């Protein structure tokens with residue numbers, strides 16, 4: 001389980017997720033990339049900047 005960085009809503013994360021998988025908050029619709037440490041700790045990273053901010 002992780003919390004949305006935008007609205008702090010709990011995001012349900014399947015037990016078999018892999019590092020780099022994209023999850024979307026069901027409440028605000030923001031997408032996040034999952035980063036899973038070797039200890040199994042899940043961190044969310046905003047995924048939108050990876051593809052959107054290349055306009056210049």
Ligand SMILES: [Zn+2]
Nearest residue numbers: 004007025028
């Ligand atoms: Zn959210």
